[in-house]
Amino acid sequence: MNAPLSDAEARDLARRVGESMYAADAASRDTLGLELVRCEPGRATMRMAVRPLHLNGHRICHGGFIFTLSDSTFAFACNSRNHATVASGCSIEFLRPAHEGDVLTAEGVEQSLSGRHGVYDIRVSNQKGQTVALFRGKSTQISGTVIPAE
Numbered sequence: 001m002n003a004p005l006s007d008a009e010a011r012d013l014a015r016r017v018g019e020s021m022y023a024a025d026a027a028s029r030d031t032l033g034l035e036l037v038r039c040e041p042g043r044a045t046m047r048m049a050v051r052p053l054h055l056n057g058h059r060i061c062h063g064g065f066i067f068t069l070s071d072s073t074f075a076f077a078c079n080s081r082n083h084a085t086v087a088s089g090c091s092i093e094f095l096r097p098a099h100e101g102d103v104l105t106a107e108g109v110e111q112s113l114s115g116r117h118g119v120y121d122i123r124v125s126n127q128k129g130q131t132v133a134l135f136r137g138k139s140t141q142i143s144g145t146v147i148p149a150e
Helices: 009-023 027-029 064-078
Strands: 033-039 043-049 085-094 103-114 116-125 132-142
Touching: 009 027, 009 033, 009 064, 033 064, 043 064, 064 085, 064 103, 064 116, 064 132, 103 132
Parallel strands: none
Antiparallel strands: 033 043, 043 103, 085 132, 103 116, 116 132
């Protein structure tokens, strides 16, 4: 059995996992323009500037983009310990609209990790600190790692 990682080693591993996932995530990075701000053990933060291509027929940010920002943040948080992990379910509550020019920040935090299953809460806020949406994701670890195990 491997020795537990120190806090510094766990933070470094999470950062490297985040960098590796982000480099391979063309959908989040290139298509949507999401920015990975940080990836830490059980936590992640991502950012998205609301552009005209994100607007729906009401001229507000389409909920699917807010959901994707949340889901991507969830993915980084639940994979941060270098165990390949996928979503097993999720839900979102939209609390206020986001408008063109807003900068949305999604902060994901692990609430529970037991065996192969985890629960993560993601809060999406605008540049004024107002909560735009709350997302809860449930994860399941699958076989493998994100980056080669050392």
